[in-house]
Amino acid sequence: MADDGVSGTHAPSRRRVVAWADPRSIAVPGQSLAGLDFLRSLIAGEIPSPPVIQLLGIEFLSVEPGTATMRMPAAEHLFNPLGCVHGGSLATLLDSVMGCAVHATLPVGRAYTTLEFQLNFLRAATERSGLLTAVGQVVHAGRQQAVAEGRITDESGRLVATASTTCLLFDRPGARTPPTVD
């Protein structure tokens, strides 16, 4: 019997196939590229998309030094029991777009990781929201920390969520010059 929501059966009837590449085929080339070059190669399809991006159906649209743009459909496979996109999916989109904005400022041998982020959910993302567009922008790029902001708008241009993050910047393990010995 079909899962029509009224017949009483709750067997899942909707299906989504997710494919992804070996994560090592993504991480290894990233070690020898500047952030901007790595991210441009991702967008060009020369390096496969990270698994989490495939899982959520995120599309990486563009990257420039200190800014990145991605898109994600407000699709029902991301819905929570309240009938809107789960806040964690929106958080993942914002963490991704802000992190990539930071990554796009880094030279070869430098890396980053998110230390914390703060979010405001301003409007529920529902089936009427269409494609969600997320933009990340670096507001401070220091030697040890970078601060970035992010915004999600729906297909009508209405603000869905805002965020800010602090990222730690560090030398990629193995990229440090060994200390000289007298």
Ligand SMILES: CC(C)(COP(=O)(O)OP(=O)(O)OC[C@H]1O[C@@H](n2cnc3c(N)ncnc32)[C@H](O)[C@@H]1OP(=O)(O)O)[C@@H](O)C(=O)NCCC(=O)NCCSC(=O)Cc1ccccc1
């Ligand atoms: C409702 C409110 C929190 C507050 O609204 P305000 O800041 O005062 O804003 P404003 O007055 O400007 O209205 C803006 C729009 O909101 C509409 N609206 C307003 N009040 C109500 C109302 N009482 N009820 C319904 N709708 C209301 C209002 O008509 C307008 O829409 P419109 O322009 O007419 O089309 C809004 O910010 C919001 O929805 N944020 C997103 C929250 C979100 O999605 N969180 C993440 C998902 S949670 C999750 O996943 C966790 C979980 C996991 C697992 C299981 C369970 C849970």
